[in-house]
Amino acid sequence: xxxxxxxxxxxxxxxxxxxxxxxxxxxxxxxxxxxxxxxxxxxxxxxxxxxxxxxxxxxxxxxxxxxxxxxxxxxxxxxxxxxxxxxxxxxxxxxxxxxxxxxxxxxxxxxxxxxxxxxxxxxxxxxxxxxxxxxxxxxxxxxxxxxxxxxxxxxxxxxxxxxxxxxxxxxxxxxxxx
Amino acid sequence: xxxxxxxxxxxxxxxxxxxxxxxxxxxxxxxxxxxxxxxxxxxxxxxxxxxxxxxxxxxxxxxxxxxxxxxxxxxxxxxxxxxxxxxxxxxxxxxxxxxxxxxxxxx
Numbered sequence: 001x002x003x004x005x006x007x008x009x010x011x012x013x014x015x016x017x018x019x020x021x022x023x024x025x026x027x028x029x030x031x032x033x034x035x036x037x038x039x040x041x042x043x044x045x046x047x048x049x050x051x052x053x054x055x056x057x058x059x060x061x062x063x064x065x066x067x068x069x070x071x072x073x074x075x076x077x078x079x080x081x082x083x084x085x086x087x088x089x090x091x092x093x094x095x096x097x098x099x100x101x102x103x104x105x106x107x108x109x110x111x112x113x114x115x116x117x118x119x120x121x122x123x124x125x126x127x128x129x130x131x132x133x134x135x136x137x138x139x140x141x142x143x144x145x146x147x148x149x150x151x152x153x154x155x156x157x158x159x160x161x162x163x164x165x166x167x168x169x170x171x172x173x174x175x176x177x178x
Numbered sequence: 179x180x181x182x183x184x185x186x187x188x189x190x191x192x193x194x195x196x197x198x199x200x201x202x203x204x205x206x207x208x209x210x211x212x213x214x215x216x217x218x219x220x221x222x223x224x225x226x227x228x229x230x231x232x233x234x235x236x237x238x239x240x241x242x243x244x245x246x247x248x249x250x251x252x253x254x255x256x257x258x259x260x261x262x263x264x265x266x267x268x269x270x271x272x273x274x275x276x277x278x279x280x281x282x283x284x285x
Contacts, residue, residue: 111222114238117248118201118218147219151226174215 096123097137100144107151115147135176142173181266185233187212188224189263192234192253200239200250201225225253233259 096119104116119140127136149166181189191207192199205221208214228234239250255263 108226111226111251113248114201114251115218115222117242117245117250118222120246120248121202122218143217143219146217147222150219150223170217173217177215 096120096140100141103144103148107148111151119143119147131176139173139176142169142176145169146173181262184216184220184224185228186263186266187214188221188228189233189255189259192255193260193263197252197254199253204253228259229253231258232256233262 101116104119105112107115122143123136123140127139131139146166146169149169187208188204191204191211194207194211195203201218201221204225205216205218208216208221225234225236229236233256234253235256236251236253239252241247241249
């Protein structure tokens with residue numbers, strides 16, 4: 001028996017493009033499913049969840065296409081039992097790394113929000129679908145570091161090595177996206 | 179005002195995109211058309227430089243949930259930006275006139 005190492009699963013209906021249910025799986029394996037419609041959860045859902053749901057509908061939709069996994073998942077959720085199941089769940093999508101977001105907060109105020117928004121959009125629409133969650137998180141990091149160094153390099157242009165580090169990060173980014 | 183090669187690409191991308199010119203779209207346009215890999219960090223540092231030279235102007239759009247509730251910043255060319263781009267392209271055109279054959283198969 002294999003424990004699924006997951007925290008959050010988004011369930012969507014295949015025929016509909018909106019989020020129908022959100023299941024949370026705690027570290028202890030307990031599952032709670034929120035039926036958005038029945039319990040009017042939509043107004044209570046944190047913005048982060050909705051964002052994750054919309055962006056993550058691709059892989060997570062596997063749970064709701066009438067497959068055995070979905071039935072089992074709901075059964076487990078209904079009984080709130082420990083989730084020790086022999087199923088390989090699809091990789092789950094996680095949020096962009098928070099620490100890297102902090103790095104973005106150090107760039108000039110004018111571009112801070114724009115760049116953070118663009119990077120987040122890229123994370124969900126480009127990095128995750130193309131490279132998977134793990135590489136996506138690394139790419140997010142590299143892009144954040146590269147942007148930070150870019151803005152830092154201008155006032156501190158004379159500091160030796162800064163340009164070299166930035167070049168190194170650029171090479172890494174290109175290698176990972178090849 | 180002289181433009182760097184990358185600045186020229188960014189200005190051309192903004193011109194092509196019209197009202198939809200923001201960071202990601204500009205990056206994508208450069209990658210698609212110029213076939214050059216670039217990053218958002220490079221785009222934003224170039225945009226910042228161009229804005230300081232008054233070659234582009236920017237405005238903030240509405241926040242979207244897909245961006246974590248953050249707004250997009252859109253860019254458009256200022257008159258000075260158009261003039262600088264025209265001059266830069268004209269210089270490139272004059273320099274390349276007659277040398278295409280010498281470059282052979284280069285595209």
